[in-house]
Amino acid sequence: MNHAIRAEGLVKRFGTTTALDGVDFTVDAGTVLGLLGPNGAGKTTAVRVLSTLLHPDAGHATVGGYDVVRDAHRVRQLIGLTGQYAAVDESLTGRENLLLIGRLLGSSRAQSRHRARELLDQFGLTDAGDRAVKTYSGGMRRRLDLAASLVAHPSMLYLDEPTTGLDPRARTELWTLIRSLVSGGVTVLLTTQYLDEADALADDIVVIDHGRVIASGTPDELKAKLGSQTLSVRPEDETHLPLVASVVGELADHAPDLDGQRVTAPVTDPAVLPAVVRRLDDSGVVLTELALRNSSLDEVFLSLTGRPADETEQTSTERMLS
Amino acid sequence: MTTLTDTPPAGPALPARVSPLQGMRQSMTLAWRTVVQVRHNPWELGDFSIQPIMFVLLFTFMFGGAIMGDWQSYLTFMLPGMVVMNMLFVSLYVGQGLNTDLTKGVFDRLRSLPVARWAPLAGRILADQVKQAWSIVLVLGVGLILGFRIGTGLAGLLGAVALLLVFALAFSWVAVVVGLLAPDPERVQIYGMTALFPLTFVSNIFVPVQTLPGWLQGLVSVNPVSILADASRGLMVTGAQAGPIIATLIWAAAITTVFAPLSAWVFKRRV
Numbered sequence: 001m002n003h004a005i006r007a008e009g010l011v012k013r014f015g016t017t018t019a020l021d022g023v024d025f026t027v028d029a030g031t032v033l034g035l036l037g038p039n040g041a042g043k044t045t046a047v048r049v050l051s052t053l054l055h056p057d058a059g060h061a062t063v064g065g066y067d068v069v070r071d072a073h074r075v076r077q078l079i080g081l082t083g084q085y086a087a088v089d090e091s092l093t094g095r096e097n098l099l100l101i102g103r104l105l106g107s108s109r110a111q112s113r114h115r116a117r118e119l120l121d122q123f124g125l126t127d128a129g130d131r132a133v134k135t136y137s138g139g140m141r142r143r144l145d146l147a148a149s150l151v152a153h154p155s156m157l158y159l160d161e162p163t164t165g166l167d168p169r170a171r172t173e174l175w176t177l178i179r180s181l182v183s184g185g186v187t188v189l190l191t192t193q194y195l196d197e198a199d200a201l202a203d204d205i206v207v208i209d210h211g212r213v214i215a216s217g218t219p220d221e222l223k224a225k226l227g228s229q230t231l232s233v234r235p236e237d238e239t240h241l242p243l244v245a246s247v248v249g250e251l252a253d254h255a256p257d258l259d260g261q262r263v264t265a266p267v268t269d270p271a272v273l274p275a276v277v278r279r280l281d282d283s284g285v286v287l288t289e290l291a292l293r294n295s296s297l298d299e300v301f302l303s304l305t306g307r308p309a310d311e312t313e314q315t316s317t318e319r320m321l322s
Numbered sequence: 323m324t325t326l327t328d329t330p331p332a333g334p335a336l337p338a339r340v341s342p343l344q345g346m347r348q349s350m351t352l353a354w355r356t357v358v359q360v361r362h363n364p365w366e367l368g369d370f371s372i373q374p375i376m377f378v379l380l381f382t383f384m385f386g387g388a389i390m391g392d393w394q395s396y397l398t399f400m401l402p403g404m405v406v407m408n409m410l411f412v413s414l415y416v417g418q419g420l421n422t423d424l425t426k427g428v429f430d431r432l433r434s435l436p437v438a439r440w441a442p443l444a445g446r447i448l449a450d451q452v453k454q455a456w457s458i459v460l461v462l463g464v465g466l467i468l469g470f471r472i473g474t475g476l477a478g479l480l481g482a483v484a485l486l487l488v489f490a491l492a493f494s495w496v497a498v499v500v501g502l503l504a505p506d507p508e509r510v511q512i513y514g515m516t517a518l519f520p521l522t523f524v525s526n527i528f529v530p531v532q533t534l535p536g537w538l539q540g541l542v543s544v545n546p547v548s549i550l551a552d553a554s555r556g557l558m559v560t561g562a563q564a565g566p567i568i569a570t571l572i573w574a575a576a577i578t579t580v581f582a583p584l585s586a587w588v589f590k591r592r593v
Contacts, residue, residue, distance in 0.1 A: 048430075051434045052433075052434065053430055053433055053434060066336075071338065073336075073337070073338060073339050073340065073436055074336040074337075074338060076434060076435060076436040077336050077337075077436045078336075079434065081430070081431065081434040083427050083430055083431065084427070085426065085427040087426065087427035087428050087430055087431035088428070088431075089355065089359070089428055090426070091359045091362055091363055092355065092358060092359065092362065093362075096355075096358055100351065100352075100354075100355050101435065103351045103354075104348050104351050104352070104432075104435055104437050104441075105435065105436070105437075106344065106347075132362060148431065149431075152435075
């Protein structure tokens with residue numbers, strides 16, 4: 001197996017903070033690896049090390065077989081980076097941003113123009129191509145940023161939280177674009193705070209927290225292990241709670257939690273929902289709430305670490321739940 | 323073992339580093355970017371054009387008579403120094419532009435590309451020289467309209483411009499350090515202004531040094547701004563003097579020697 005990207009024991013400290021505490025993972029050529037974790041987990045630091053912007057304090061990493069420290073210039077010829085913030089020049093037009101990168105990479109004026117036209121077209125920015133980027137919407141900026149990372153036809157693409165802060169429609173659009181890139185054979189390292197995003201795009205997922213890998217596997221493996229969805233049931237009569245808990249416990253393959261007046265349990269099989277309804281209905285239990293929702297990152301972390309993601313993660317978790 | 327198969331791909335080997343020539347080209351491309359920015363935002367040129375014009379007019383007509391008896395002689399005395407002052411303020415744009423790139427993530431994008439490590443910075447400084455040249459032409463132009471006359475000839479004028487640009491290039495490193503230290507672009511201006519106002523006013527740009535209290539005279543004469551103003555005055559009006567010109571070049575070399583490595587060090591800590 002030829003690994004396109006390989007990280008071995010990466011350590012990076014900033015003062016007293018340890019951003020990466022011995023991270024290992026590999027990405028096979030032509031696949032998507034989702035690096036999943038809350039803010040401050042070390043995702044961006046890992047991407048910055050792999051894109052040669054930071055030197056690791058220990059461990060090493062190779063991209064396309066080249067060491068990111070010793071052969072940094074070669075690594076840079078293989079990668080495209082789309083950071084957390086749309087890194088485009090706001091006072092230039094979309095086209096000029098793409099031209100600038102083409103010219104920096106040593107392409108002729110004509111080649112750069114041609115590539116810029118091609119990318120604007122591919123990313124639905126042709127009409128906006130000659131407007132200053134500061135007039136673009138958030139989604140358009142991200143698309144331009146992604147286009148800018150593709151000027152050189154990179155064989156590895158790093159997407160650092162590509163959809164953070166985007167509305168659902170812009171997010172879906174970006175997902176479609178990413179999928180089409182992957183089908184073209186690009187190897188992708190994707191970082192995200194969103195479980196559904198990793199699930200939708202990644203072939204493999206590595207979950208990191210506090211600079212350490214805490215779980216890894218295919219989305220299906222992780223879902224089987226963690227429960228991709230959460231069943232939540234609330235009986236009208238509080239005294240029915242033990243009965244509800246035992247039914248849910250029996251049908252879901254995980255032990256249920258008692259959350260106030262609610263019984264919740266991670267489930268992998270959506271058929272659990274109707275089965276629970278039938279059983280409770282037969283027993284004459286009236287429900288005021290019955291829901292099957294996607295597990296939040298918090299719930300994944302809870303089942304992985306036995307503790308919720310950091311408090312500071314509240315906002316991102318809330319956004320994911322809404 | 324997988325480690326053995328993680329070999330670089332077959333086919334033409336990728337170049338291991340950037341040639342200096344490519345680096346130069348990349349710097350020029352990045353400088354072009356700044357020129358395009360000005361083209362899109364012509365009022366940005368206006369931003370740093372209005373203030374110098376206003377200063378020339380204010381000092382000439384408001385203070386000229388009081389300081390030298392008539393505004394015409396004051397214009398001749400003050401204008402070469404005004405060019406120096408304006409050049410120092412314009413150099414702050416290097417720091418501001420650099421800081422914008424850092425805070426917006428553009429610098430990361432540039433550094434992740436296979437370009438020379440020094441190209442993004444060199445491009446910034448190079449593009450700034452275009453603004454510098456414009457600011458020199460502007461102040462001199464306003465002066466000429468008001469009646470300022472070059473007393474030495476074309477060679478003297480070109481020599482003055484060249485000397486100013488050399489000093490501007492050196493001083494750009496100071497602006498780079500400020501740009502790297504400031505948390506946001508607005509703060510670059512604030513820090514820069516705070517440092518530059520005393521530096522330019524405690525000099526012989528606006529008043530003859532003999533009129534100052536003794537202790538201040540000493541301070542003013544060692545200020546590199548006074549030395550550069552003297553050199554420009556000589557080259558433009560009274561005839562070139564080797565002393566101030568050599569002293570200016572030594573200052574430029576000293577500033578570069580201190581601030582270029584310092585900026586590299588601050589830069590490493592920031593990113």
